[in-house]
Amino acid sequence: xxxxxxxxxxxxxxxxxxxxxxxxxxxxxxxxxxxxxxxxxxxxxxxxxxxxxxxxxxxxxxxxxxxxxxxxxxxxxxxxxxxxxxxxxxxxxxxxxxxxxxxxxxxxxxxxxxxxxxxxxxxxxxxxxxxxxxxxxxxxxxxxxxxxxxxxxxxxxxxxxxxxxxxxxxxxxxxxxxxxxxxxxxxxxxxxxxxxxxxxxxxxxxxxxxxxxxxxxxxxxxxxxxxxxxxxxxxxxxxxxxxxxxxxxxxxxxxxxxxxxxxxxxxxxxxxxxxxxxxxxxxxxxxxxxxxxxxxxxxxxxxxxxxxxxxxxxxxxxxxxxxxxxxxxxxxxxxxxxxxxxxxxxxxxxxxxxxxxxxxxxxxxxxxxxxxxxxxxxxx
Amino acid sequence: xxxxxxxxxxxxxxxxxxxxxxxxxxxxxxxxxxxxxxxxxxxxxxxxxxxxxxxxxxxxxxxxxxxxxxxxxxxxxxxxxxxxxxxxxxxxxxxxxxxxxxxxxxxxxxxxxxxxxxxxxxxxxxxxxxxxxxxxxxxxxxxxxxxxx
Numbered sequence: 001x002x003x004x005x006x007x008x009x010x011x012x013x014x015x016x017x018x019x020x021x022x023x024x025x026x027x028x029x030x031x032x033x034x035x036x037x038x039x040x041x042x043x044x045x046x047x048x049x050x051x052x053x054x055x056x057x058x059x060x061x062x063x064x065x066x067x068x069x070x071x072x073x074x075x076x077x078x079x080x081x082x083x084x085x086x087x088x089x090x091x092x093x094x095x096x097x098x099x100x101x102x103x104x105x106x107x108x109x110x111x112x113x114x115x116x117x118x119x120x121x122x123x124x125x126x127x128x129x130x131x132x133x134x135x136x137x138x139x140x141x142x143x144x145x146x147x148x149x150x151x152x153x154x155x156x157x158x159x160x161x162x163x164x165x166x167x168x169x170x171x172x173x174x175x176x177x178x179x180x181x182x183x184x185x186x187x188x189x190x191x192x193x194x195x196x197x198x199x200x201x202x203x204x205x206x207x208x209x210x211x212x213x214x215x216x217x218x219x220x221x222x223x224x225x226x227x228x229x230x231x232x233x234x235x236x237x238x239x240x241x242x243x244x245x246x247x248x249x250x251x252x253x254x255x256x257x258x259x260x261x262x263x264x265x266x267x268x269x270x271x272x273x274x275x276x277x278x279x280x281x282x283x284x285x286x287x288x289x290x291x292x293x294x295x296x297x298x299x300x301x302x303x304x305x306x307x308x309x310x311x312x313x314x315x316x317x318x319x320x321x322x323x324x325x326x327x328x329x330x331x332x333x334x335x336x337x338x339x340x341x342x343x344x345x346x347x348x349x350x351x352x353x354x355x356x357x358x359x360x361x362x363x364x365x366x367x368x369x370x371x372x373x374x375x376x377x378x379x380x
Numbered sequence: 381x382x383x384x385x386x387x388x389x390x391x392x393x394x395x396x397x398x399x400x401x402x403x404x405x406x407x408x409x410x411x412x413x414x415x416x417x418x419x420x421x422x423x424x425x426x427x428x429x430x431x432x433x434x435x436x437x438x439x440x441x442x443x444x445x446x447x448x449x450x451x452x453x454x455x456x457x458x459x460x461x462x463x464x465x466x467x468x469x470x471x472x473x474x475x476x477x478x479x480x481x482x483x484x485x486x487x488x489x490x491x492x493x494x495x496x497x498x499x500x501x502x503x504x505x506x507x508x509x510x511x512x513x514x515x516x517x518x519x520x521x522x523x524x525x526x527x528x529x
Contacts, residue, residue, distance in 0.1 A: 115455055126455030127457040129448060132448065139470065139471060140444065142495075190446045192446075236425040245415070245417040248474070
C-alpha cells in the first residue's frame, strides 16, 4: 500500500529574526494541517527533526500537548527523508492511519562547524582543517571535471538556473537572478567552486500530513503518493564526506545505493521521472547527482546544461524551486522542502515555476555528511 | 615563547614519530586485505576483528584536490590568526597497493596541482604550543622533477 501526502505547509526559507526555528516549524505544521482540513488532535503520530533548533516534539508546546507519539529524528541531511520514511512504515504497518511529518531549523551564518567526535573521528581531523563539507564537494567535482570533461561554465549554469528558479519562488531566500559572469567571477572559496556556487546554512520549516492511500480522498482532492522512500548510509571504502580514506576499487556511494533502492521499490526507472530535486549543496553536486541518480551518463551534463534540459521548460527540470542554492539549507527542513515542491508541481500548483505538461512523477534526493542519502519517488 | 626541541604527533596513530623517515600508519584486514587510514580497530569492509597495523607507502599520486581559501572555524586549531592564515591544499592521495588517503598538501597554488602528479609524504609543524612543543602533522608535497625516478 502506498502512503498519500494530503497536506503541505512551509515557512519561507532564509532569515526570519522574529521567529525561532521551532516557531517556523509550527507555522509550517499549522499550514499543513489546515490544507488537509484536519486538527493537530487528529494526528495519530508525528516524526520530525531539527539539527540546531531543538527536539521536534517541542512542536507540542506550540500546537498542543495531545499525548501524540512523536519521535524525534536526527539524521543529518537525510533528516526529512528519514522522517517521511518512518511515517510511511508507521502507516504501512497498520499501526496508524494519519500523521504529521515536520522539519525545521535555524542555523548561524557561515559554514557549519561540526565536531569530529560526532562522526567517530579523532580530534586531529578537525584541528588540521578537514572538518568542512565544502572541501569534500570541491575535491569531488574537481576530480569529476578532470575525469568527465565538465567545465566551470557548467558549474556556473547550475547556479544561474538555481537563482533564476528562486526568483520565481515566493518561499525562496535568494530571489534575484545572478548572471553567469558574476557567478564565475565571485570569490573563489574551495577551487573550483566560487561563493555563488555554494548554498549557505539558513532557516525554515516544512510539514506534511500523510495518510493511508485509501482514505486520502477525505483530506485532499489532489493527493500525491509516495511510490518509494529509501535511505542508505555509506559503504566501506566509498568516497564520502568526512572520509579519511577511500578504497582503490570504486565502491558505489550512498546516493547511488539509495537511488537504486528507490527505483526498485517504485518499479520505475529514471526515464519514468518528469521532475527531479537533487542535493545541490554546491553547483558541482547537482551535476554529479544527475548521473549518480541515473538521469544521464557521466559527462553528458555539460551538454544538457547548455541545452537547458534541466530548466523548468526542459526535458528534465531539476530543482525547480531553486534548490539549496536559492533556499539555503536548514538541515531539518531541507529534504522536506524538496517534497513540498514536488507536491506543488504534481498538483499543478507551482505558479510561475510550474513545469508544463501536467507532470505525474517527481524524484527527490538528499545527500550529506558523513555519507548518507535519502531518495523518494512521488506520483499523482 | 620558550625555546624547546620537544615535538609530538598531532595524533600518535597517524604516522611514525619521531622518525627520520616517517610513514603513515594504516591497518590491513587479515581476512579480506582491505586497508584503512588511520588504523581501524576492526575491518569496516568485512567486520573481521583481526587487523594488522602497517606502514603505508610514502609516495603516491594526487587523486583529487581543492584549496581551502578561508580560515576554518573551530575545531580548526593552528597557530594562525585571520591575518597570518595561508590557504592550504586538501587532497586525496592514491598510495599504490593500499588506498587513497585524505591529506593536506604543501602546495596551495592551483596552477601547480594536477590530478595524477607524483607526491610524497612530509611531516610539518602544524602549531606550536605555549610551552614550545611543536605539534606535527602529515602532508603531501609534489615530487620535484629531479627527484623522480
